[in-house]
Amino acid sequence: MSDFYPVDEKSEWSMLLALQDPDTGLALAPPRARWEARTTETEVCFQLIPGYFMRDRDDGIRSRLAEIAAASGRRLTEFQIRPRIVAHAVQPNLSPSPRIKNVIAVGSGKGGVGKSTMTVNLALSLQAMGARVGILDADVYGPSMPAMLGLTGRPESPDNRSIEPMRAFGVEAMSVGLLVDVDSPMIWRGPMATSALMQLFNDTLWGELDYLLIDLPPGTGDIQLTLAQKIPVAGAVIVTTPQEIATLDARKALKMFEKVQVPVLGIVENMAVHICTQCGHAEHLFGEGGGQAMAEQYAVPLLGSLPLAIGIRQQGDAGQPIAVADPASAAAQAYRRAAIMLTALLASRPRVPTTIASALL
Numbered sequence: 001m002s003d004f005y006p007v008d009e010k011s012e013w014s015m016l017l018a019l020q021d022p023d024t025g026l027a028l029a030p031p032r033a034r035w036e037a038r039t040t041e042t043e044v045c046f047q048l049i050p051g052y053f054m055r056d057r058d059d060g061i062r063s064r065l066a067e068i069a070a071a072s073g074r075r076l077t078e079f080q081i082r083p084r085i086v087a088h089a090v091q092p093n094l095s096p097s098p099r100i101k102n103v104i105a106v107g108s109g110k111g112g113v114g115k116s117t118m119t120v121n122l123a124l125s126l127q128a129m130g131a132r133v134g135i136l137d138a139d140v141y142g143p144s145m146p147a148m149l150g151l152t153g154r155p156e157s158p159d160n161r162s163i164e165p166m167r168a169f170g171v172e173a174m175s176v177g178l179l180v181d182v183d184s185p186m187i188w189r190g191p192m193a194t195s196a197l198m199q200l201f202n203d204t205l206w207g208e209l210d211y212l213l214i215d216l217p218p219g220t221g222d223i224q225l226t227l228a229q230k231i232p233v234a235g236a237v238i239v240t241t242p243q244e245i246a247t248l249d250a251r252k253a254l255k256m257f258e259k260v261q262v263p264v265l266g267i268v269e270n271m272a273v274h275i276c277t278q279c280g281h282a283e284h285l286f287g288e289g290g291g292q293a294m295a296e297q298y299a300v301p302l303l304g305s306l307p308l309a310i311g312i313r314q315q316g317d318a319g320q321p322i323a324v325a326d327p328a329s330a331a332a333q334a335y336r337r338a339a340i341m342l343t344a345l346l347a348s349r350p351r352v353p354t355t356i357a358s359a360l361l
Helices: 014-018 059-071 115-128 190-203 222-230 244-259 290-298 310-317 330-347 354-360
Strands: 033-039 043-050 075-081 100-107 133-137 166-168 171-175 209-215 235-240 264-269 302-305
Touching: 014 059, 043 059, 059 075, 100 115, 100 244, 100 330, 115 133, 115 171, 115 209, 115 235, 115 310, 115 330, 133 190, 190 222, 222 244, 235 244, 235 290, 235 330, 244 264, 244 290, 264 290, 264 330, 290 302, 302 330
Parallel strands: 043 075, 100 209, 100 235, 133 171, 133 209, 235 264, 264 302
Antiparallel strands: 033 043, 166 171
């Protein structure tokens, strides 16, 4: 059988470009994904190379491929999904990090909307699908990542200047909370806080990462401005609850990212509905549809709506996030769908030019 060759609009297999990812509803076509084929007179093999990690569930796609092969008089003998994560464009005048392909900022307009919990579970969902992931806790005044990830102790420094990231559940992590006593308040002015952010980003010995998620503090202050000006960010996620007062502040965060030329990849609506564990009654404690309305107003995708579930809180407090503690739960599956949608939309963004990407390797 011959080698694989690319499929394009002029290929006999051009119908592959119309197939959709069952989790996102997005076409499996460039720039998000590409197809390759290998054929004989009686057999065909297909290879899908998405720019993100798809769910390990290809039965629907495989059966459609078998139908397409049969229509050509051939038999489908092999189908592989081989993700290839590349670096995507960042803000003008900044260059991508040499060891981190894509930095994703997770922000909110106000506190208390579950942003840190969202960051952790999105990161762990991506790691479970095969991505190399890190988390940077940029909330220097209220660092919560160590507790959420069950991390204790201090990170090591091989040369008294750089810092080894700590690891939890296969994810690299760094937080100022790992460097100070748990009860010590960070009584810092803005310049000290922003300096700490840059040190954590630049001096941490991150591995070769596909994604680094940065958990931002609430609001649109010094930390966010420093990130926008000095850290190469491929995209941002806005976390809100359906409550009107939350979406008012989330809109400010969204507009801030737009002004500093960081693309907003989507909005995640947290605490969207509560299901009673006793009777199964569904109740929208924080209102209904606020995230969807905001997404429609600003023409930004809604990545998902997450429930208000006691398991999310319990597992987070125990340092065992629900994405790893109960991956089959409805909440964990919702996080995974949001992570897939997030990275699929990032894969649709412009890439770093090949010459620059090669220079960074």
